[in-house]
Amino acid sequence: MTIAVASGKGGTGKTTIATNLAVIASEKYDRVTLLDCDVEEPNSHIFINGEKVNEEIVNVKIPEVDESLCTECGACSDFCQYNAIVSLKGKPVVFKEMCHSCGGCSLVCQPKAIHEVDHRIGVINFYKSGKISLIEGLLDVGSPLSPPLIGAVKKHENKEELNIIDAPPGTSCPVIEAIRDADYIILVTEPTPFGLNDLILAVEVSRKLNKRFAVAINRVGSGDDRVHKYCKKENIPIILEIPDDRKIAELYSNGKIILGNLPEYKKSFEEVLEKIGMVIQNEQ
Amino acid sequence: MKVAFTSQGNSLDSQFDERFGRAMYFIIYDTDTNETKVLENMAGVESGHGAGISAAKKLVDAKVDAVVTGNCGPNAFYVLSENNIKIYLSNAKTVKEAIEDFKNKKLEIANSPTKGGHWR
Numbered sequence: 001m002t003i004a005v006a007s008g009k010g011g012t013g014k015t016t017i018a019t020n021l022a023v024i025a026s027e028k029y030d031r032v033t034l035l036d037c038d039v040e041e042p043n044s045h046i047f048i049n050g051e052k053v054n055e056e057i058v059n060v061k062i063p064e065v066d067e068s069l070c071t072e073c074g075a076c077s078d079f080c081q082y083n084a085i086v087s088l089k090g091k092p093v094v095f096k097e098m099c100h101s102c103g104g105c106s107l108v109c110q111p112k113a114i115h116e117v118d119h120r121i122g123v124i125n126f127y128k129s130g131k132i133s134l135i136e137g138l139l140d141v142g143s144p145l146s147p148p149l150i151g152a153v154k155k156h157e158n159k160e161e162l163n164i165i166d167a168p169p170g171t172s173c174p175v176i177e178a179i180r181d182a183d184y185i186i187l188v189t190e191p192t193p194f195g196l197n198d199l200i201l202a203v204e205v206s207r208k209l210n211k212r213f214a215v216a217i218n219r220v221g222s223g224d225d226r227v228h229k230y231c232k233k234e235n236i237p238i239i240l241e242i243p244d245d246r247k248i249a250e251l252y253s254n255g256k257i258i259l260g261n262l263p264e265y266k267k268s269f270e271e272v273l274e275k276i277g278m279v280i281q282n283e284q
Numbered sequence: 285m286k287v288a289f290t291s292q293g294n295s296l297d298s299q300f301d302e303r304f305g306r307a308m309y310f311i312i313y314d315t316d317t318n319e320t321k322v323l324e325n326m327a328g329v330e331s332g333h334g335a336g337i338s339a340a341k342k343l344v345d346a347k348v349d350a351v352v353t354g355n356c357g358p359n360a361f362y363v364l365s366e367n368n369i370k371i372y373l374s375n376a377k378t379v380k381e382a383i384e385d386f387k388n389k390k391l392e393i394a395n396s397p398t399k400g401g402h403w404r
Contacts (some may be wrong), residue, residue, distance in 0.1 A: 007349060022349065030345065077341075081330070081331075082333045082334050083331065083333065083334025083335075083337035083338045083341070083359075084333075084334065086337055086363060088344050088363065088366065093362075093363070093366070095334065095359055098333055098334045098337070098359075101369060160310075210348055
């Protein structure tokens with residue numbers, strides 16, 4: 001089973017919820033895999049004090065042109081929708097940060113002057129902490145495309161067991177890549193106009209993807225009741241509410257998880273896993 | 285020589301466009317004959333990525349000698365410079381004004397990109 005923790009708005013508490021869920025799940029299951037797909041700024045490792053056990057370099061394919069075979073016909077340049085390969089005079093020029101690695105340019109090249117080479121975009125770090133395996137994608141600075149790296153992180157999902165995905169913020173391609181195969185999505189928001197606006201976008205995405213989802217509201221009491229009202233109107237379950245508690249903020253700023261430090265919140269996190277488990281069982 | 289001016293419309297009275305890759309039109313002015321030609325840039329305006337590259341390609345194909353625009357990113361700068369197209373910078377209100385400034389040699393030349401790439 002895979003639970004993705006996502007949000008429209010950034011900074012609402014995805015990592016807080018994902019890491020605390022992983023900790024509570026590790027008390028219940030033999031193994032939990034936490035996949036940090038927020039590859040531009042992965043933070044789960046701060047809260048899961050694990051030991052780094054491995055790393056893996058992630059490459060994508062980009063075209064390389066063999067000048068001696070190129071007939072300067074321009075077919076590669078005409079084909080590329082992203083202007084990643086440009087044929088002007090002489091040898092085509094490759095703009096590697098534009099390339100989406102579709103391989104089309106090498107297919108349309110009649111004289112077979114284009115072959116694909118590896119281009120590094122980031123790494124995957126593997127951490128182990130008790131029963132938690134944390135798999136973290138880390139995008140290289142200057143690499144613009146995160147979906148291929150997120151895809152590589154997701155290859156380490158363990159379908160037989162419980163996986164928790166810490167998704168990037170927003171509702172664009174990286175988020176879709178992170179949550180598209182999840183069994184259940186938790187949308188984290190805050191009770192503010194900004195929180196609601198971005199939650200509505202995230203709900204639209206979840207519905208488009210035909211996903212089971214619920215809302216988690218963080219910092220309850222710091223804003224108003226507009227998110228609660230919206231969820232009621234739309235019949236969206238609110239699976240977790242975390243109060244606007246200074247103690248939680250202090251723990252977070254010191255890189256500590258809530259559970260184990262504030263045991264009064266344990267029950268509400270346990271209930272999240274139970275509720276999701278029941279929903280998924282009913283589906284099967 | 286043929287000079288391309290980035291424009292928001294298709295006439296000399298149109299507003300000058302400070303964007304290069306996503307300018308709606310290029311007005312190509314021939315300094316020898318005083319004639320102007322209009323080139324639309326729909327492909328650039330609508331492209332998801334690499335608008336600067338595709339616009340630069342268009343101007344290379346149109347065989348211009350110089351470009352007058354407001355800003356130019358690294359990829360467009362590379363394509364234009366590789367093809368010996370000079371890049372002049374202007375913040376004129378209209379295309380007509382930019383052409384006058386160009387004729388009176390009032391415009392500075394860009395020796396490097398004026399902006400970082402949008403992918404950064």
